[in-house]
Amino acid sequence: SHEGRGIEVTDxxxxxIFLEQQARGAATLDLVTPTHYVPEILHALHMAREQGFQLPVVYNSGAYETEETIEALRGEVDIFLPDLKYADEASAREYSLAPDYFAVATKAIARMYEEVGPLQFTPDGQLKRGVIIRHLVLPGHRHESMRVLDWIHETFGDTVQISLMNQYTPMYRAAEHKGMNRRLTTFEYQSVVDHALNLGITHCYVQQGRTADTKFVPHFDGSGVEQG
Known part of the structure; x- marks a missing residue:
């Protein structure tokens, strides 16, 4: 077990590790919440590419990023996978302590799009370049979710992929926030999906059935990081 101790990883x-993922047959290299390690990641990518690394690189983040950070990734990332969590300032402050979230995140996502452009697919239908914007619909916030979709469609048309998620699971301190100690209803989620359809959005992943469960929360135990 790696619990209770840090794991030092050199560039x-x-x-x-990047090369090992390629050797295992991974389709992409998915960098999850990597913002605070961008300089080290870029250095490691350059070293890996000198040794034959060729996988598409996915930058997976909450989009609360500076435009300077995204600019540093120009030419290094093939697929940006940002969240767009909130449209309202009050929601961002209460649930994520993230002032100006919408203003910051939308600027960052616009820069991501400027760098990689509209969706590009391989002949077999796999995304090889572009932006996938995730949005988790929250209980009691379906109209806010609709405003998120409005911004996406007004800004990018149907040239980005959207992932509409329904798996909000009350955990930790959810009960401290009014209305957040429950799962999303089918009606709430379906009304947001219908709004996407009414806007003319076709590149949209939707979820069916019950996905709100703690079993979908990953274990961050350091597996595969150390050598040997």
């Missing part, structure tokens, strides 16, 4: 070891 050289990180490059090895």
């Amino acid at each position: 050289e070891r990180l490059a090895e």
Whole structure:
């Protein structure tokens, strides 16, 4: 177990990890919440590419990013996978302590799009370049979700992929926030999906059935990081 102790990964070891994922047959290299390690990641990517690394790179983040950070990734990332969590300032402050979230996130996502452009697919239908915007519909906030979709469609038309998620699961301190200690209803989620359809959005992943469960929360135990 790696619990209770830190794991030091050098840039050289990180490059090895990237190459190991390619050797295992991974379709992409998915960098999850990587903002605070961008300089090290870029260094490791350059080293890995010198050794034959060729996987498409996915930058997976909450979009609360500076435009300078996204600019540093120009030419290094093939697919940006940002969240667009909130449209309202009050929601961002209460649930994520993220002032100006919508203003910051939309600027960052616009820069991501400027760097990689509209969706590009391989002949077999796999996304090889573009932006996938995730949005988790929250209980009691379906109209806010609709405003998120409005901004996406007004800004990008149907040239980005959207992932509309319904798996909000009350955990930790959810009960401290009014209305958040429950799961999303089918009506709430379907009304947001219908809004996407009415806007003319076709590149949209939707979820069916019950996905709100703690079993979908990953375990961050350091597996595969250390050598040997």
